[in-house]
Amino acid sequence: MKQLKYLLQKEFLQIRRDKTIFKMIIALPVIQLLILPWAATFEQHNISLGVVNNDRGTYSRRLIEKVVSSGYFKLTGYFTSYEQALKAIETDEADLLLEIPGHFEDNFVRQQQTDVMLSVNAVNGQKAGLGASYLGQIIADFNRDVILQQGIQLDLVNLINVMPYFKYNTEMNYRNFMVPGILVMLLTLIGLVLSSMNIVKEKEIGTIEQINVTPVSKFTFILAKLIPFIIIGLVLLTIGLFIARLVYGIFPVGNILLIYLFALFYLSAFLGAGLVISTYSNTQQQAMFVAVFFMIIFLLLSGLFTPVSSMPEWAQTITIFNPIRYFVEVIRLIFMKGSRLMDILPQLGAIIGFALFFNTWAIMNYKKTS
């Protein structure tokens, strides 16, 4: 174990002297946290809306006004016919068409029933879906307003008005759950990429042979690789938490030490995985390629960008074997819901399992004798 001290000394000196890595370690959290939360939002604004108004009565004008003033839509223009409006969609000028039929007002007031037509450009599926649902809500709302104004008697069913209360994130602010997620991404990147390059670099320059011919145990050697990166990871997490607080005013509702506890094992797991990649690769290029390959798959299957529950069943099964999934879950729970240790025990257990699994694998596969 005395050997560990000297090996750690060496690792820290090397990290400090590698200017590129050192700069990246500082720049990464700052840039990721300053840019991504603004860009990675699921809210849609500025959906271009084309209107074909065949009615020209007061009601139709009020409806259009209501739609535009919602803030989600940007009126690209009025069109005289549906065919003309469709051209606007073809040229990408409009994402959404609202066609109000003739006699809209008549039908609405006299027969208390009318239709409007929505046409959606679904090339960008997310934008289309959200746009249609926003517009649907606004029209329903408009409908209710008119009915109340007219004092029309309604049966009870029509009066039920759903008023969601978004518990733990009352304003439904996307940044509240993107920022913690990005912290996870940050630790993943550092863990997997830095460690996967590390041992293979020693292989490439030949220094590993000088180590292999010494009596250093494999366990000590791997531990000396692990500890510096865990410390770097936790420092990064701290920088990230500060930025979340200062820039976004986001602070965990729950115990912050719980995040550190989880991050400790999470980093160990990913560093272990990186070291496994490192022991199998012969060049840094190979290691990088494999690391990026797995990171992209794991990130997309983590629930960071799309909820796990909306994935098909087979994909949900895969996420059980994805360490990122557990941290994304846990960090959001701690940040927004204030979950305690007892609540996150299953995830903590899983991540400790991953850490043991990958590091044992790395030690087993690091061969001092070929």
Add this chain to the structure above:
Amino acid sequence: MNSAITTENLTKQFGDFTAVDRISFEVAKGEIFGFLGANGAGKTTAMRMLCGLLSPTSGKGTVAGFDIYKQSDNIKRNIGYMSQKFSLYEDLSVAENMRLFGGIYGMNSKAIASKTDESLRELELTNDRNTRVKSLPSGIKQKVSFAVSIFHTPEIVFLDEPTGGVDPIARRKFWEMIYHAAEKGITVFVTTHYMDEAEYCNRVSIMVDGKIDALDSPEKLKNTFMASSMDEVFQSLARKAKNS
């Protein structure tokens, strides 16, 4: 136990290719033993088996009295090794490399400090204590590499073509260091393909196609082969080689 190294029919096969073919020899303690052969003759493979970097296919061997199959950790504690490819940490200074390897071999910090001073003095590098290894000229790098390999005063040091790519004057100086180490009682096992260096060894073995074709002191080998220099001895043996 007076042998530093013994081997008996030591063999290494890579698939169908036999890199080292049933070699048997002994190296006495305190000896400078030259391990000669052309490129591809199997010198490095044999050496890597003795150091515990490569497991043998068959045969027996002991290094510093320990079995090369079962006691490789004991062997590693008692040997030094200088690879053909320069393999110190270039981003660390001379003294930091010494401290690292001294520490790995279990020396305490006091012993490391005094030994570092001594080594730097011998290397005439006292002023370069804190110079990063990467900025040293290659001849000096090799000397530092050797100094690090014997820093923990091992029983045996293995040198794999230590003077490759070094100019004749630096080579001469390097051999002075080897002699100095041998005077301290360190057994030296050195591979080379410079035949003038073979003359500096107490005994040499010449490997051809994975086999040891000759083993004796340079004087006796020259007599046996009726040659005026080791170079001629080597030429007459190497001519029949298939692998190189």
